[in-house]
Amino acid sequence: MKPHVAAAAALLLIALVAAMTAGAVTFNATNAASGTAGGRRFDQAVGLAYASQVLSNASTFIWSAFNQTSPADRKPVDAVTLVVEDVGGVPAFASGDVITLSAPYVGNYSGDVKTEVTGVLFHETTHVWQWDGQGQANGGLIEGIADFVRLKAGYAPGHWRQPGQGDRWDQGYDVTAWFLDYCDSLRPGFVAQLNAKMKDGYTDDFFAQILGKNAQELWQDYKAKYA
Known part of the structure; x- marks a missing residue:
């Protein structure tokens, strides 16, 4: 290989490596x-x-x-x-x-x-x-999604409340995590879709758009499952 060709190839390689590592x-x-x-x-x-x-x-x-x-x-x-x-x-x-x-x-x-x-x-x-709905999503849902990820990763601690417990779907943390896990069982990838929608804003109607029922109806179904 001629020296100038080798030099050009080396520069191209450096550029490619830089492009791969820049992100x-x-x-x-x-x-x-x-x-x-x-x-x-x-x-x-x-x-x-x-x-x-x-x-x-x-x-x-x-x-x-x-x-x-x-x-x-x-x-x-x-x-x-x-x-x-x-x-x-x-x-x-x-x-x-x-x-x-x-x-x-x-x-x-x-x-x-x-x-x-x-x-x-x-x-x-x-x-x-995670996306936060441009600041429009309530804190309970934000914390629930974070605990949902912790749950799916296998790091839910023993002191968490059990599935079916809690008073509201957006109560947050472990309560909402278990509820989201239930929603995800109805449509695998639900939480991923919900998070994607929350990139540009937030409304509780996202639940109905994805699952065909609003959040409160889903919560009632969830509570009935563990009654």
Whole structure:
């Protein structure tokens, strides 16, 4: 091969590699609470390398659950970051593409903390990727979808309420997760379709559009199933 041809081929290869990696998502974890009991337990029982891998695994699982096979279908997120902080109140929360994990929660958790943190990260990573109806969807549904993903990934903890329990379909978290699981059993891929519709807005009528019954009718059917 002539030198100028080889150089051109090398430049083409570099361009192709750059194009393939430009849309890649990076996953990072840091422990800003390593001096606390919870931060030390995180380092010993979970670790930054494992947590970063969970962020990656969770994202791949979420893309599959939401049927987002192409990056064009997803939120334009370049990096997902976990920060372990000395904050209380909730086990974790997501703000944009940054997930904050409570070091006190990790330190005080009495069970298998590695499995619990894994489940929490699946939930919070869902918030990074899910659509929220341009801010129109209610919080109960948003949290329910995140717990639905945690449920389907196999990380539903034993302290969750059981299927059929709860007072409202949009009560949130485990109650709504089990309800969405029921809806998904009626039409496999329901949650993926619901999430896709929530890219541009939200109305409760999405349930009827997909399943032929409104959310309250589906909730009554769901409750009757477990009566």
